[in-house]
Every structure is written in C-alpha cells, then in structure tokens.
Amino acid sequence: MPKAFNNVSDYLSELVCTTSDDLGWTGLRLMSACGIADDVAFSTSKESITLELTGTISHLSVMDGRANERATNPGDICLVPAGVEARFSWTISEPLQHSVLVEFDRSLFAHYCPEIATESFLAGHLEPRDYAANPHISSLIGSLARELDPTLRRGRLFSETAIRLLAMEVAATAWTRKHALLSQEVGFDSRVRLAIDFIESDYLTDISLADLGNACGLGTTRLVHLFKLETGHTPYAYVVRRRLSHAVQLLRTAKLPIAHVAIESGFSDQQHMTRLFKQHLGRTPKSIRCGR
Secondary structure, three states, X not given: OOEEEOXXXXXXXXXXXXXXXXXXOOOEEEEEEEEOOOEEEEEXXXXXXEEEOXXXXXXXXXXXXXXEEEEEOOOEEEEEOOXXXXXXXXXXXXXOEEEEEEEEOOHHHHHHOHHHOOHHHHOOEEOOEEEEEOHHHXXXXXXXXHOOOOOOOXXXXXXXXXXXXXXXXXXXXXXXXXXXXXXXXXXXXXXXXXXXXXXXXXXXXXXXXXXXXHHXXXXXXXXXXXXXXXXXXXXXXXXXXXXXXXXXXXXXXXXXXXXXXXXXXXXXXXXXHHHHHHHHHOOOHHHHHOOO
C-alpha cells in the first residue's frame, strides 16, 4: 500500500529538501528534494510541476484515476492540477532520486505577468500530464533551482525574470481555461477507481476477474472494457506491471534469492518472472540486481 498524504508538501517534508521559502518569491514555492524510490499517494491544493533529475527504470502514475507506466528520463516534467488526486510508484537505478517540485497558485500570474491574468484565464488550471519532455519549462525550473544554493545564486533580478518567463511558458503550453478538472472532462467511471483500489491492496495475491468485478460492481466483460478504456491496460496487464515494480524494488533492496523474490512478488516461479521482465522491461532480474 502507498503512503498517503493530504498534500504533496506533507510528503516532501519527509525528504531531504531545500526550499525557496527565504527568497521572497510571490505565488510560487520551489523545492529541491532528494530521497529513495517510494510509493506515495497525495492530493494537491496548488498547481504543481515536478522536474525529474535522475530518471527512473519504471514509473507508475495514477492521476485522477488514469494510469500510465513508463520509464522517465532526466528533464521530464509532470503536471498535477490543484484538486487532483495522484499516486506515484517508481524504481530508480541510482541510490538516491533527485527532483525539483514547483507549487504555485494564481497569484503567480497576477504578480509576474498581469497582462495575461484575465478573469477567464485565472479560472483555468494546469493540464494534467504524466512525465514527458518539455525542454523550455525544464530549463527554467532548473535555473530557478540553482538559486537555492547561495554559492550559485544570481540574485533577485535574475530569479524574478526567470519566474516571469516560467509563468509565461506555463500559460502558453501547459494551461487550460476549461473549468472542469480531469475527472469531469473525461467522464471517469468511479467503478474503475474501485477496481484500481482493489488491485493496489491485493496485487501480490491471486486476483481473479470475478473478485475484481465483485469489488467494483461490474461484470467481467464490462470491467475489462472500462478498465482498458480508462487506464490503457487490461486488469491483468495492470497487475503484472505492479508486480514487476514490486519485484524490482525487492531486487534492489532485499537480499532474497531471485526465486524468493518471484514468489514474494506474486509470480508462480523465477522462470515466469524472468520471462515477464524480458517482455516488459527488456532486462533480466539478475541484471537489475547487479545494477547493469
């Protein structure tokens, strides 16, 4: 089960984190975080952008009920609008993961670029996006992150210029004036959320479609159709990906024989797990354990 937080800032308080709190920035808070791979769920009361600096072997995102899993690259960013529930589970190849998080509210636009801060614009929100490349926003956040280090700091004039450019870039490429949040826009089915919650609590056990259907009140055919429509995966594929992520974590952190890792991760045996590792990750369990 993931660690659950009422706000992304609560989670960051557990990490080694440097913030912009003493720099006097208006409407925007920047945090440079360092920690290990984790499995967390939170909601956010502000618009948030995360810049990934390390990259991940695998990264599962469930944002307002929609799931996506892929490796992430250094420089990728993730956009989470205010009010959206998000869950992230990831595995890294490095000992520690480094990322930068920007949280902001609408006063950011009113203060740094008032010429665009119309009533209709301020009624909008960030477009929900999973980790992907956005070189312009990544570069601006990276420049602001260097202001957290007193030895690299270039001063208030530089930071305010960079913040204005970031606000303008977000407004141009990552902002929508639609009032509805993601769940309302896509007509997200709450029964699929129940199915995801059931899987997340029991994915290491032998889940059947009937069990899953009973948990969310759907017949098996309808369940498979809706689940794939909402998440992009069948329930079986979703379970396999969660088990693979769990296995990767055990391979990197536990001194269990690989055959035991397979059983602990819900696979029938080591051969079964190895086959799925090659199919989905293009690697063997042994190569992950050895850090290759």
